[in-house]
Amino acid sequence: MTAPIPLRKFPSPRDKSAESDELYAARKKLHVRSVSGRFATWRWILVWFTQILYYGLPWLTWNDRQAVLFHLTERKFYIFGWVFWPQDVFYLAILLIISAFALFFFTAIAGRLWCGYACPQTVYTEIFMWIEEKIEGDHLKRKKLDSAPMGARKLAIRSAKYGAWILLSLWTGFTLVAYFTPLDELLQAAKMLSFGPWEMFWILFYGGFTYLFAGVMREQVCKYMCPYARFQSVMFDADTLVITYDQERGEPRGSRRKGVAPRASGLGDCVDCGICVQVCPTGIDIRQGLQYECIGCAACIDGCDQVMDRMGYPRGLIRYSTDNAIKQHWGRKEIVAHVLRPRTLIYSAVLASVCLALLWGLATRSDLRVDVIRDRATLAREVEGGLIENVYQLQIMNMLETPRVFDIAVSGLDGIRIDGIRQVRIAPASTESVTVHVRVPPESGAPGSHKIVFDVGMGGDPSVSVREDTTFHLPR
Known part of the structure; x- marks a missing residue:
């Protein structure tokens, strides 16, 4: 007979003296100690780079317009010299594929590089903590200020800090909206405090969450809200570069005077100062292993x-x-050799191929597009002179920011010709719908559908020419 399974009696919720487990640990406010060094320098380089890029791009001009503008009203995306239309969603799909493989590639090589150096949560938390340190002081002064009773001095310091955070958050939200609404319009609205409802909503929404995430929640976002922290382990293996504590060298840890050789005192190199915990923005102890x-x-x-x-x-x-x-005491050469393993080489090959495909697509992208739509109301009709006529709608898209004149020609049947318009002028970065009447003699072919070709171009220039197939219907 099998032994009975012991039953555990859980305490009553009303029994306050009974020990019980909590689903979430109570948050302990962190007073992160500032640190300098080579990696801190790299973090601040990324902070400056990303924020100059983010805040600066809306102010750049190109061809007398905003250089980077995702104009939803016009349904056009302007990125310097390129103009993208809804039909270009293919490029967005490629960008998403590149982002996914870049995430796999960099995570497999060196873990959470994105999180530590370029994630907006990390970047803005770093900026908010810098503001906090400049106004309230270092981590010890901040801790002392938190425990002090509310008074005039504490109120003034906190008001200055929160005011700076609010201004930065609102400016961040304003900048986001400037990518979707022309900046000159936003500036005029700001002078009159007359933002549209959607502009006001997104400024307050994005600014509010910037303040909440970077100023209030901070490490809670990384620990409980970010999904990347949860599924990163499936992309790690034993050859992924991660931040590690050399336990063999550091243990047993203990304090000692400066200049004392660790082995002479029976200790490892770790002096148990706790600075590694004090500077950690998520408050973990790396000496307990990767978390x-x-x-x-x-x-x-x-x-x-x-x-x-x-x-x-x-x-x-x-x-x-x-x-x-760590386990096999490898040097730098052995580490590099194992980092460049088949898994990362496959990721890099796929990533390079997709990037090259995107560059090739952009380099060979036509600056003229033509869509041909048959008039379905009347398949064919007889007009003067006994000719047979079909009617088409040509959607001609000028993707350059200069006006251009395009010639329209048709071929495919004997005696085929266009009646009326044979040339059209298209405004910069615009689409024009043109009605084209095509006529052929009735003896041009047997009754039924026949393939014809529209040629749209500029003076026979093959670099600016589009050929679109369609059908011509000859009645019985």
Whole structure:
């Protein structure tokens, strides 16, 4: 007989003295210590690069218009010299594919590089924390201010901080809307405080969530809301570069005086100073191993390296490495050789191929498009002179920002010709619908449908020419 399964008696919710498990840990506010070093420098380089790009692009002009504008009203996307239409959604699909494979590629090589250096949550949290430090002081002063009772000084400091956060958040929301509504229109509306309902909604919506995520929630977004933290483990393996603590070198940890050799005191290199925890924006202890909360920002590496320098120990107690490299004591060459493994090589090959396909598509993209639509109301009719006429609608799209004149010709049947308009002028970056009457003698072919070809171009220039097939119907 099998042994009975023991039953655990759960405490009553009313029993406050009973021990119970919580679904979520209570949040402990973090007072993150600022740190400097090579990785902190790289983070700030990415902060400056991304924010100059984000805030600066709407102010650039190109051909007397905004250089980057996703004009939803006109259904046109302007990106410097390119004008994209709804028909160009194919390029958006390629961009999404590139983004997906770039995520797989960089995660397989070096873990959460995106999270640690370029994710908007990381970037704006870094900016908000910098503002907080400049106004309230370092982590110790902020902690002291939090525990102090509310008074005139605390109220003034907090008002200054929150005011700066609000201004930055609103400017961030305003900039987002400037990508979809021309900036000059937004500036005029800002002077009169007369934003449209959608503009006002998105400024407040995006600005509000910038304030909430970067100023209030911070690490909670990375720990509980971001899905990437949850599924990153399926893209990691033992040869993925991640932030690691060298336990063999660091343990047993313990404090000691400067200049004391660790082995002489029976200790490892870790002095148990806790700086790696104090500088972590998610509040984890990397010495406990890789955790899903780790965003790969390398702040703990910078903090630990500074301590190692002061103690006279070699750097790298916390470093970028792989699980296999730590276990097998590999050097840099062995690590690089295993990072460039079949998995990452396949990702890189696919990513390079898709990027080349996108570049080729943009380079060979025609600046003229023609769609031919038959008039279905009347398939064919007899007109003066006994000729047979079919009517077509030509949608001609001039994708350049200069006006152009296009010639229209037709071929495919004996004696075929266009009655009326044979040339059309299209305004810059515009579409024109042209009604074309095509006539043929009745003896041009047997009754039924026949293939004909419309040629639209500029003076026979083959580089600006489009051929579109359609059918001509001859009645019985």
